[in-house]
Amino acid sequence: MPPRTRTDALTPDGPAAGSGGASVALEDLRRHLPGLEPERRLTDWGRSERVERLVDRTVADFLYHLWFRCEVEGIENVPSAGGALLVSNHAGALPPDAPMIAKALREEHPRARSLNVAVEPVFKAYPGLSMLLPKVGCVAAHPANLQRLLHDEEALVLTFPEGRKGPRKLYKDRYRLRRFGHGEFVASALRADVPIVPVCVVGAEEAAPIFARLDLLKRLTGSLRLPVVPNFPHLGPLAVAGYLPAKFRIRFLEPVQVDAAPGDRGAVQTATEEVRARVQETLFEMVGARDSVWLG
Amino acid sequence: MGSKRVLVTGLSSYWGGRLAEALEASEEIETIIGVDSQDPTRELERTEFVRVGTQHSLLRRIVEAAEIDTVVDTRLIVDSVVASAGRTHENNVIGTMNILAACGGPDSSVRRLVFKSSAHYYGSSQDDPAFFTEDMERPHPPRTPLEKDIVEAEAAVVDFAEKNPEVSVSMLRFANVLGPDLLTSHRALFELPAVPIILGFDPRYQFVHEDDVVAALAHVLHADLPGVFNVAADGVLALTEVIDLLGKRFAPVLPPWGTGLAAAALRRLGVELSPEMLEQLRFGRGLDNRRLKATGFVYRCTTREAVIALGEHMRLAPIMRGAAEPYRYEREVEEFLRRSPHVRTHPRRRERANGDATVLAPAALAEEPDTSPAGAAAPVAGYDDLEAEEIAPLLDSLEPEGLTALRGHERSRRARPEVLRAIDKALARGGGG
Numbered sequence: 001m002p003p004r005t006r007t008d009a010l011t012p013d014g015p016a017a018g019s020g021g022a023s024v025a026l027e028d029l030r031r032h033l034p035g036l037e038p039e040r041r042l043t044d045w046g047r048s049e050r051v052e053r054l055v056d057r058t059v060a061d062f063l064y065h066l067w068f069r070c071e072v073e074g075i076e077n078v079p080s081a082g083g084a085l086l087v088s089n090h091a092g093a094l095p096p097d098a099p100m101i102a103k104a105l106r107e108e109h110p111r112a113r114s115l116n117v118a119v120e121p122v123f124k125a126y127p128g129l130s131m132l133l134p135k136v137g138c139v140a141a142h143p144a145n146l147q148r149l150l151h152d153e154e155a156l157v158l159t160f161p162e163g164r165k166g167p168r169k170l171y172k173d174r175y176r177l178r179r180f181g182h183g184e185f186v187a188s189a190l191r192a193d194v195p196i197v198p199v200c201v202v203g204a205e206e207a208a209p210i211f212a213r214l215d216l217l218k219r220l221t222g223s224l225r226l227p228v229v230p231n232f233p234h235l236g237p238l239a240v241a242g243y244l245p246a247k248f249r250i251r252f253l254e255p256v257q258v259d260a261a262p263g264d265r266g267a268v269q270t271a272t273e274e275v276r277a278r279v280q281e282t283l284f285e286m287v288g289a290r291d292s293v294w295l296g
Numbered sequence: 297m298g299s300k301r302v303l304v305t306g307l308s309s310y311w312g313g314r315l316a317e318a319l320e321a322s323e324e325i326e327t328i329i330g331v332d333s334q335d336p337t338r339e340l341e342r343t344e345f346v347r348v349g350t351q352h353s354l355l356r357r358i359v360e361a362a363e364i365d366t367v368v369d370t371r372l373i374v375d376s377v378v379a380s381a382g383r384t385h386e387n388n389v390i391g392t393m394n395i396l397a398a399c400g401g402p403d404s405s406v407r408r409l410v411f412k413s414s415a416h417y418y419g420s421s422q423d424d425p426a427f428f429t430e431d432m433e434r435p436h437p438p439r440t441p442l443e444k445d446i447v448e449a450e451a452a453v454v455d456f457a458e459k460n461p462e463v464s465v466s467m468l469r470f471a472n473v474l475g476p477d478l479l480t481s482h483r484a485l486f487e488l489p490a491v492p493i494i495l496g497f498d499p500r501y502q503f504v505h506e507d508d509v510v511a512a513l514a515h516v517l518h519a520d521l522p523g524v525f526n527v528a529a530d531g532v533l534a535l536t537e538v539i540d541l542l543g544k545r546f547a548p549v550l551p552p553w554g555t556g557l558a559a560a561a562l563r564r565l566g567v568e569l570s571p572e573m574l575e576q577l578r579f580g581r582g583l584d585n586r587r588l589k590a591t592g593f594v595y596r597c598t599t600r601e602a603v604i605a606l607g608e609h610m611r612l613a614p615i616m617r618g619a620a621e622p623y624r625y626e627r628e629v630e631e632f633l634r635r636s637p638h639v640r641t642h643p644r645r646r647e648r649a650n651g652d653a654t655v656l657a658p659a660a661l662a663e664e665p666d667t668s669p670a671g672a673a674a675p676v677a678g679y680d681d682l683e684a685e686e687i688a689p690l691l692d693s694l695e696p697e698g699l700t701a702l703r704g705h706e707r708s709r710r711a712r713p714e715v716l717r718a719i720d721k722a723l724a725r726g727g728g729g
Binding site for chain 1: 422423424425426427429432494495496497498500530531532533534537552578579582584585586587589590598600
């Protein structure tokens with residue numbers, strides 16, 4: 001395989017196009033995004049309004065209003081126009097936090113903005129998931145995807161910088177954030193020139209707690225570890241979807257504008273830590289203020 | 297500097313033929329020379345065909361003798377069903393290297409190279425971005441022989457560009473092509489009574505219409521655009537959406553695990569699923585086509601429109617089968633048509649003129665019937681009332697232009713086959729007098 005820069009030999013400007021020239025070129029390319037075809041039922045990302053509405057009216061509606069009784073604060077911190085990167089804590093077996101944040105934006109935001117959720121690309125290898133997740137607004141967390149959504153299409157994207165480490169942590173470690181990756185999300189926001197909106201979710205940890213993980217399945221399949229959740233094993237594989245009715249509180253914090261070049265690793269790392277610290281502090285504050293896990 | 301003297305490699309492939317046809321229509325191109333090891337498959341008017349493989353010494357002689365300034369390489373095999381792995385490698389890698397060797401060097405007259413590549417360069421895997429841009433590499437090294445060959449061929453072209461900075465090199469990566477004239481393995485898949493898909497997967501697909509492929513090659517050639525360009529129509533469709541638009545049903549018969557085994561079983565039944573296609577059926581692929589659009593290229597079809605066009609054609613195909621006789625290359629005939637002093641009108645030029653007349657006739661008739669040379673409204677007084685037998689004797693008195701106009705008139709009105717045949721006969725005699 002030829003190294004990354006080889007095709008540059010074909011362009012007259014040579015390898016220089018990689019740094020400053022690229023952003024200028026992208027600015028021009030925004031005008032050339034494909035137009036909408038009203039007859040289509042899916043977007044170019046594979047998102048289906050029909051499936052989304054169906055899930056929204058049934059499962060999401062029930063969970064949001066009745067089961068988790070979501071309470072939302074600071075929705076005004078989500079910009080009404082333009083792209084923004086939402087960054088949230090992540091927890092629980094089959095985490096319910098992403099659909100609840102998306103629902104909160106649809107219900108409470110004056111513009112009822114729709115949300116794209118960046119998920120690990122591994123989902124594309126699983127039959128069923130690979131079909132369903134794009135239909136309800138999930139995209140693979142690839143830097144190029146974030147750039148196109150945030151910058152070119154000016155959309156909202158939710159990302160969980162803890163990644164797989166978030167849902168993997170056990171109940172005893174609840175509300176203690178894992179490492180925020182290598183700060184890829186800050187670099188993405190910088191490249192796309194959009195604000196970062198930190199989001200704190202309280203309740204997801206208790207809704208789908210994981211008490212332990214069994215290594216048996218991992219030994220068999222190489223990747224999955226069997227979570228021990230409250231209604232396991234008597235509900236079988238369905239147990240991960242049986243959420244406990246914990247009270248959800250979602251708080252959108254003030255947007256963070258980072259001033260640095262995307263390539264400046266030091267600044268990116270500092271900003272990453274800053275965002276993480278703000279989310280962590282707010283989480284502790286919210287958990288400290290709550291009287292009951294179930295009633296809030 | 298515009299291209300004037302063009303060499304098209306792979307003239308007998310569908311793309312070579314279509315491109316030569318498109319180039320013939322453009323005035324500023326003086327010379328078109330096509331090379332291939334097989335007979336051309338399309339009727340061409342002024343393209344010179346030379347039967348030669350990819351031996352670089354022979355090609356070099358042609359390039360030098362004809363002072364070729366532009367080489368368009370359309371030979372690449374992008375469907376591993378159409379040829380064996382060995383032949384594909386020979387054609388895609390060795391052939392490309394030979395052609396590059398024939399174009400390069402300090403004393404070469406070649407100033408432009410257009411290389412037709414494929415989006416298989418990017419592959420199809422779970423770690424792909426939703427839209428590949430031209431600067432991206434595939435996330436994993438290629439696994440199938442065809443993809444390896446394409447990556448290797450592109451590397452050779454990049455190498456050539458580095459060593460010959462005075463040559464402007466364009467590389468076009470095409471998405472899967474759809475179109476009525478073109479038989480691809482995807483087309484074969486869509487023609488099955490039920491389209492087999494992998495259970496639990498609904499991959500994203502992006503196509504490009506065959507006419508847009510030819511237009512993109514010609515656009516890059518005329519506009520002199522060095523660099524890499526993705527060529528794919530607007531819009532990325534889910535496979536189920538594609539099948540729906542074609543009016544077909546899908547059958548999730550391929551299991552998510554052990555897909556290769558199931559594909560081997562299907563191969564026994566005559567359904568060819570190439571390894572690249574299996575990957576695409578699982579993960580799909582999307583391309584960012586904005587770089588080419590930014591150069592002023594306008595796609596005639598979106599992916600959706602290309603799919604709909606194919607669907608219409610597929611419904612019509614059983615009725616239209618055998619209507620048009622396929623073109624056969626006869627060396628003597630082609631030589632005669634190009635060189636003989638007795639040839640006045642080339643059959644293809646005449647056909648084109650007639651075609652235009654058919655299209656233009658109604659407008660011309662409505663607006664200014666008197667100005668057209670042979671009086672297009674009724675080339676012969678009271679013509680529309682005449683019976684077929686009465687027309688035949690009158691034809692000999694007309695000049696070729698008159699006959700052409702008459703033919704257009706007849707086609708736009710009653711289109712009686714016996715009359716059209718008689719006119720054609722008269723035209724073949726060189727027209728009347």
